[in-house]
Structure formats: structure tokens, C-alpha cells
Amino acid sequence: MKTEAAAVPSLPARGEGQAFPVAVICLVILVVWYIAAIPMNWVVTESKIAAAGGGAADILYYSWNEQRPVIPAPHQIMMELWNAVFMVKPWAVKSLLYHGWVTLSSTLLGFVLGSLFGIALAIAIVHSTFLSKSLMPWIVASQTIPILAIAPMVIVVLGSLGFTGLLPKSLISMYLCFFPVTIGMVKGLTSPDPMQLDLMRTYNASASDVLWKLRFPSSVPFLFTSLKVAVAIALTGAIVGELPTGAVAGIGARLLQGSYYGQTVQIWAALFMGSFLAAGLVWLVGVAERIVLKRMGARP
Amino acid sequence: MTAAAVIEARDVSLTFQTADGPVYALSKVNLTVTEGEFVSFIGPSGCGKTTLLRVIADLEQATDGRISVNGMSPQDARLKRAYGYVFQAPALYPWRTVERNVALPLEIMGLDDAAGRIRRNLELVNLAGFEKKFPWQLSGGMQQRVSIARALAFDPKLLLMDEPFGALDEIVRDKLNQQLLELWDRTGKTVVFVTHSIPEAVFLSTRIVVMSPRPGRIIDIIETNFPRTRTLDMRETPEFLAVAHRVREGLKAGHSYED
Numbered sequence: 001m002k003t004e005a006a007a008v009p010s011l012p013a014r015g016e017g018q019a020f021p022v023a024v025i026c027l028v029i030l031v032v033w034y035i036a037a038i039p040m041n042w043v044v045t046e047s048k049i050a051a052a053g054g055g056a057a058d059i060l061y062y063s064w065n066e067q068r069p070v071i072p073a074p075h076q077i078m079m080e081l082w083n084a085v086f087m088v089k090p091w092a093v094k095s096l097l098y099h100g101w102v103t104l105s106s107t108l109l110g111f112v113l114g115s116l117f118g119i120a121l122a123i124a125i126v127h128s129t130f131l132s133k134s135l136m137p138w139i140v141a142s143q144t145i146p147i148l149a150i151a152p153m154v155i156v157v158l159g160s161l162g163f164t165g166l167l168p169k170s171l172i173s174m175y176l177c178f179f180p181v182t183i184g185m186v187k188g189l190t191s192p193d194p195m196q197l198d199l200m201r202t203y204n205a206s207a208s209d210v211l212w213k214l215r216f217p218s219s220v221p222f223l224f225t226s227l228k229v230a231v232a233i234a235l236t237g238a239i240v241g242e243l244p245t246g247a248v249a250g251i252g253a254r255l256l257q258g259s260y261y262g263q264t265v266q267i268w269a270a271l272f273m274g275s276f277l278a279a280g281l282v283w284l285v286g287v288a289e290r291i292v293l294k295r296m297g298a299r300p
Numbered sequence: 301m302t303a304a305a306v307i308e309a310r311d312v313s314l315t316f317q318t319a320d321g322p323v324y325a326l327s328k329v330n331l332t333v334t335e336g337e338f339v340s341f342i343g344p345s346g347c348g349k350t351t352l353l354r355v356i357a358d359l360e361q362a363t364d365g366r367i368s369v370n371g372m373s374p375q376d377a378r379l380k381r382a383y384g385y386v387f388q389a390p391a392l393y394p395w396r397t398v399e400r401n402v403a404l405p406l407e408i409m410g411l412d413d414a415a416g417r418i419r420r421n422l423e424l425v426n427l428a429g430f431e432k433k434f435p436w437q438l439s440g441g442m443q444q445r446v447s448i449a450r451a452l453a454f455d456p457k458l459l460l461m462d463e464p465f466g467a468l469d470e471i472v473r474d475k476l477n478q479q480l481l482e483l484w485d486r487t488g489k490t491v492v493f494v495t496h497s498i499p500e501a502v503f504l505s506t507r508i509v510v511m512s513p514r515p516g517r518i519i520d521i522i523e524t525n526f527p528r529t530r531t532l533d534m535r536e537t538p539e540f541l542a543v544a545h546r547v548r549e550g551l552k553a554g555h556s557y558e559d
């Protein structure tokens with residue numbers, strides 16, 4: 001007789017033994033970056049280098065320390081980050097912590113709304129073939145609309161209705177991030193095997209019992225996988241939401257101002273801040289995933 | 301007063317429509333199971349044992365014929381939670397501990413004394429002390445015993461068991477066979493039991509239903525006429541061997557039909 005091993009979600013592998021490869025890649029990127037900065041900055045540095053004598057030391061100095069370079073050297077970005085994070089008060093307009101927080105707050109709100117909406121949509125889809133047939137094309141279509149094109153409209157329309165600040169940005173964030181959650185959850189909620197579902201039938205279990213005692217627990221590993229994608233997308237959405245309003249605060253606003261004034265170092269510092277935020281958020285979701293799956297008896 | 305019929309099947313047929321054409325899983329099955337009986341289905345793989353059990357349980361619907369469970373349609377019986385079903389595989393919920401797996405039907409049916417029911421049934425299948433373990437920490441046989449405890453937890457009067465001991469070694473199987481017999485004798489439950497093993501079928505049953513594949517049908521029904529209380533030594537008696545022989549002959553006849 002066949003015994004099907006019950007599908008036990010095992011904990012995702014921790015990043016052990018990855019430090020070395022990651023460090024090597026980082027090093028390679030840094031080297032390439034420093035080398036590439038020389039030709040890329042040539043248009044702005046050429047005359048200064050020539051004036052200073054044109055030696056190798058001059059080339060390196062001016063290529064890597066230009067005030068408004070085409071591409072800043074990594075240490076310039078790090079200095080800018082350091083200054084904008086630690087050398088100014090967190091609530092100052094120059095502080096990246098402040099801008100980071102502005103973006104983070106709309107990201108988090110958008111992420112929570114988007115996840116809840118995504119889960120609710122998936123539950124509806126799983127319970128009704130009519131909804132799954134009628135909603136799915138709309139959901140997919142919603143993601144084909146370029147967000148940069150509709151973001152200004154959303155912001156303007158909501159603004160005229162009196163909604164400004166956090167909410168419009170969060171809505172754009174939510175709009176982008178519900179999709180992976182819905183797709184992942186539809187898959188997760190339909191993942192119980194037929195025997196586990198038949199068992200519920202033999203108990204004459206209600207739809208809500210089947211949902212909460214079987215479908216939802218089965219879907220948790222799928223949920224976290226989608227949440228990791230969703231939280232990164234939510235951050236993108238929040239940044240995109242800051243662009244069309246001419247917002248004065250937020251990572252997106254910093255990017256925009258940087259490009260107005262040709263402050264490439266500032267742009268890159270804001271970009272890095274955004275990446276750190278994204279990495280931190282994904283990491284946090286990963287931590288939550290480990291805790292939850294452990295509680296649910298996953299193999300260590 | 302004669303015992304009431306728990307299951308009554310009249311000319312029950314079931315044909316699966318598949319991409320490769322129809323599969324005649326059951327053909328004109330006639331069977332009556334009365335209260336307190338222990339009926340085994342035996343037959344080669346693919347002869348429709350699981351399908352017949354699933355029709356009784358309303359997990360599958362007959363395409364022809366009539367079937368009643370407790371005098372009502374299988375669906376009504378299922379809605380009244382008339383039976384406990386043990387699947388061919390344990391089908392435990394991996395995120396629930398052993399005790400919470402056994403608690404599942406109790407939660408859904410809102411039954412009282414959950415703690416007592418869990419303790420008694422885990423003791424019955426010799427799993428006291430494993431309450432807090434998760435399924436992956438148990439062997440396949442232990443998992444199957446949990447699934448039996450889960451089926452017994454809400455004390456159904458009818459037990460439908462699909463090869464519950466198929467994955468177990470001989471010793472444990474003997475032991476559980478005996479415990480199942482004691483439980484059956486003590487509680488007067490009706491048991492419908494699927495097996496591949498002739499000795500198991502003869503040892504446990506009041507009646508043995510011999511089935512044959514393509515199309516799935518009943519070719520013989522054998523009364524064992526042993527006393528309700530039995531011991532394992534009974535398996536060496538001539539009466540036991542005679543019944544086992546008849547079952548084996550029936551199975552052979554079913555096979556030769558195929559060739």
C-alpha cells in the first residue's frame with residue numbers, strides 16, 4: 001500500500017555558508033564600479049585632470065571625488081549616506097532617516113492593505129468558480145497597466161477629494177503589491193490534498209471550518225513567499241507614488257530633487273537607502289516566516 | 301427482533317469517465333450490512349474496494365443503483381456524521397500535533413470532554429505520551445494509528461476503514477487487529493474494513509466480501525461464524541483455515557476471469 005508522506009513544510013534554508021560567495025560578488029562589483037567610474041566621469045573630469053597635470057594619481061583623484069559626477073564612487077555614496085543618516089537630526093529635511101521613514105510608513109500601510117486585500121480576493125476566488133472566472137482576468141489586467149501612467153491620476157483624483165499625504169501613496173503601493181499575494185494565496189488555499197479535503201467532508205465541516213482549519217494553515221508557506229515579494233513591491237509603489245506629486249518628503253522625493261539639481265551623489269544615496277529598506281523589510285518577513293512555521297511544527 | 305440494516309446496496313454501479321474511456325469501478329454490487337457486523341472487503345488492487353467504501357461514505361456517487369446508509373441516502377448520513385472514516389493514508393494535518401489532530405473532529409462537531417476523548421483514544425492505539433509530537437516525528441504506522449484514534453474520537457457507530465493496517469509490520473498489525481476486535485465486541489459498532497490480507501480478513505470479520513476487478517464486482521460473500529471474542533491462536537484451527545481457503549479460491553476465480 002502506498003503511504004503518501006504528508007506534505008510537511010520545512011523551514012527555508014538559512015543563509016549559512018553564503019557569506020564568502022556574497023563577499024566575493026560584492027568585491028567584484030566594487031572593483032568594476034571604481035574602474036568604470038573613470039571613463040564614465042571623463043566628460044566632467046577631463047579638464048580638471050588636465051589642469052592638474054594629468055598624472056595617474058590625478059585621474060584617480062578627480063574621477064572618484066568629483067562633486068557632481070556622472071557616477072559617484074562607492075565611498076562618496078557611503079559618505080553621503082553616513083552624513084545624511086548620522087550627522088543630521090533625524091527630523092531634519094536633509095536626513096535620509098526622515099525621508100526613509102516617510103516612504104516606509106506609506107510602504108507599510110500599503111503592504112498591510114495590499115496583503116489583506118490580496119488574501120480576501122484569494123479567499124473569494126477559491127470559494128466561487130464564478131468569481132475565479134470573472135475576477136482573474138481583471139486582476140491580471142490590473143497589473144499590465146503601467147503604474148507610472150496612472151499614479152499621477154490617482155494622486156490628483158484623490159487629492160481633489162481631499163486625500164493627500166500618506167493615503168494616496170499607500171494606495172498605489174497596495175495596488176502593486178496585492179497581486180503576488182492573491183496569486184500565491186490562490187495556490188496555497190487550493191494546496192490541501194484531496195484526502196485532507198475528503199476528511200473534512202466526512203465531518204460535514206462548514207466552509208469556514210474548512211477554510212480556517214485546513215486551507216489557511218496549508219497556505220501559510222505560500223503566503224510568506226508572496227509576502228516577501230509583496231513587501232519589496234510595496235516599497236517600489238510608495239516611491240513611485242512620491243514622484244508625480246512633487247512630494248517634498250520621501251525617498252522618491254529625494255530622487256526627484258537629486259535629478260533636478262544634478263546631485264547624483266544624493267540620488268545614489270537615496271537609492272541605497274531604498275535598497276536597505278527593501279532588504280530589511282524582506283528580512284523581517286523572513287524572520288516572521290521562520291517563527292510562524294516553527295510554531296506550526298515545520299521540520300527544523 | 302432482527303438487527304437493522306446499516307448499509308443496503310442494490311445493484312450499485314459506478315463508472316468513472318476518464319480520458320482513456322470509461323472505467324467500470326463497480327458493477328451491480330448488492331450488499332447488506334446489518335448493525336454490529338464486521339464486514340471485510342478483500343480483492344486485488346483496483347477491484348473497487350476503496351470506491352465502494354467511498355460510495356457508502358458519500359465521497360463518491362453511484363452512477364446506477366440504490367444505496368442507503370442508516371435507512372437514508374449516503375449524503376444525509378454523511379451530513380448527520382454517521383460514520384468515522386479511516387483513509388488508506390494517514391491524512392494527518394502536519395501543522396497539528398497528535399492530540400490536536402485527534403481533536404479536529406471534536407472541534408468541528410463541538411463535542412464536550414475533548415481532553416478525555418483524546419486521552420482514551422490515544423491510549424487505545426498505544427500512543428499515550430506522543431500527544432505533543434508533530435506527525436513528521438512519527439513513523440508511518442504511528443501516523444496511521446493517530447488517524448484511527450481521530451476516527452474513533454467522536455464515537456461514530458459506523459466505522460469505515462480503508463486498509464488501516466496496510467503499512468504496519470506483522471506484530472503491530474496482530475496487536476491492533478486484536479484491539480480493534482475488542483473495541484468492536486465491546487461497543488457493538490458496525491465496521492466495514494478493506495484489506496489485502498486473507499488472515500486479517502478471516503480473523504476480524506463476521507462476513508468477508510470477495511471482490512474482483514474489471515469490472516469491479518462482488519464474486520463471493522463468506523460468513524465466518526466464529527464467536528465474537530477471538531484470539532490469535534484461532535488462526536491455526538481447521539475452521540479458520542477452511543474459511544481462508546475459500547477466500548483464496550474466490551480470489552483465484554476472480555483472477556482467472558481476467559486472463
Ligand SMILES: Nc1ncnc2c1ncn2[C@@H]1O[C@H](COP(=O)(O)OP(=O)(O)OP(=O)(O)O)[C@@H](O)[C@H]1O
Nearest residue numbers: 316318323325344345346347348349350351352516
Ligand atoms: N477518481 C477516479 N477517476 C478515475 N478512475 C478511478 C478513480 N478512482 C478510482 N478509479 C479506478 O477505479 C478502479 C477501482 O479503484 P479503487 O481505488 O476502488 O481500487 P481498490 O480496490 O481500492 O485498489 P487498492 O487495493 O489498490 O487500493 C481502478 O481501476 C481505478 O483506476
Ligand SMILES: [Mg+2]
Nearest residue numbers: 349350351388
Ligand atoms: Mg484502495
